[in-house]
Amino acid sequence: MTVDMSQVAAEIRGHLRAAGFPAAEAADSAVLALAEEAGEFVGAYRRWSGKARRTGTFDEMRAELADVVITAWMAADALGIDLDAALADKLAVVFERGWRDQPTAG
Structure with missing residues (x-):
């Protein structure tokens, strides 16, 4: 099953606001x-x-x-971070940097 975590975060955010959690504190609460x-x-x-x-x-x-x-995902949502894009960017770095330096001959 594939889950759209951005949609899930938005749905959870809606439930939290409906329960009275202030939007102004969303980032602090999510990071903590x-x-x-x-x-x-x-x-x-x-x-x-x-x-x-x-x-x-x-x-x-x-x-x-x-x-x-x-x-x-909730923290990313609260901070305005497109986590899908951030993951894609980070994975590109991970796969481009290699896994281990090879010893030099000599």
Whole structure:
């Protein structure tokens, strides 16, 4: 299934505004939420991989990673960033720069 994340972000933004969250604070809220979700993903990974005091499931980790992606799109939307274009630009850089410097002979 292909999801239009820009459309999803706009729909979520509409629901948030209808629930009374002020548009003026959207960027601050989205950026802070992105950091929070990234931390929750790291915690879920630690629990799943056995690096925390308690255990966690793969599905919990998977859901937290999805939250990171959704929240990144929300932050981009709030900041006026065309994330599709930004991803295309960044992927071009990633694939053009190579993967590892080759040792020089000599």
